[in-house]
Amino acid sequence: MFQFQHFKDLGEEGLSLGLREGIGRSFAELNKDPCYQLGGAQRLRAMTKFSRVDGAWKRLEDQSFYQSAGINRYNGGVQRTFNPIDETCVPESFLFSLAQRQSRLFGIEEGDWQLNVHQIRIQTTCGSEAEGLSTPEGIHRDGHDFIAMMLWKRTNVRGAASRIYDLDLNLLEERTLEHRGEGVLLNDRQCMHAVTPFYPEDPSDVATRDVFILDWNQRNA
Numbered sequence: 301m302f303q304f305q306h307f308k309d310l311g312e313e314g315l316s317l318g319l320r321e322g323i324g325r326s327f328a329e330l331n332k333d334p335c336y337q338l339g340g341a342q343r344l345r346a347m348t349k350f351s352r353v354d355g356a357w358k359r360l361e362d363q364s365f366y367q368s369a370g371i372n373r374y375n376g377g378v379q380r381t382f383n384p385i386d387e388t389c390v391p392e393s394f395l396f397s398l399a400q401r402q403s404r405l406f407g408i409e410e411g412d413w414q415l416n417v418h419q420i421r422i423q424t425t426c427g428s429e430a431e432g433l434s435t436p437e438g439i440h441r442d443g444h445d446f447i448a449m450m451l452w453k454r455t456n457v458r459g460a461a462s463r464i465y466d467l468d469l470n471l472l473e474e475r476t477l478e479h480r481g482e483g484v485l486l487n488d489r490q491c492m493h494a495v496t497p498f499y500p501e502d503p504s505d506v507a508t509r510d511v512f513i514l515d516w517n518q519r520n521a
């Protein structure tokens with residue numbers, strides 16, 4: 301139903317310094333999400349969609365993203381459009397490598413799938429004790445078949461524990477993603493999730509939490 305994993309090769313062993321620096325820079329250059337209206341905290345994000353048909357990956361041009369109001373109490377019911385992920389800093393080869401390994405862990409190496417890759421930074425405002433909310437919608441499903449949330453980096457963050465629940469809202473596991481490449485993979489039809497609020501460890505500085513979220517949906521299912 302869910303599994304915590306640590307993809308250690310997202311760190312120094314697996315990624316060149318240039319790639320790590322480029323990906324880190326791209327998080328800082330993400331656009332602010334106007335749909336995230338919380339005093340003292342911001343969400344910055346980009347998204348790119350891909351298809352995998354007969355084993356071949358293809359980038360899709362569509363930049364729209366929709367979740368129903370029933371699924372997303374905070375931003376559901378509206379069509380949102382995000383800028384694409386900067387592929388010069390976050391190359392497709394990196395994303396496909398990550399996706400292929402997730403695909404094996406989910407047991408979905410066969411069949412045709414759509415993959416939405418979200419690159420998201422939640423940050424608090426410098427000098428505040430503002431609460432950073434990674435999941436302002438509370439305990440929720442995302443409305444996909446499978447999802448994976450992978451930590452890229454957390455800086456000056458206290459809190460932000462990942463929680464997994466069954467469909468009756470019983471807490472199944474809580475674990476804090478601390479290191480690059482740590483993530484949780486889950487069947488989004490069988491369980492729910494949330495991330496607890498976070499705060500700046502040092503209140504005189506910003507707190508940032510950078511993640512990649514991958515949504516998997518079977519095509520023509």
Ligand SMILES: [Fe+2]
Pocket residue numbers: 435440441442493
């Ligand atoms: Fe979610």
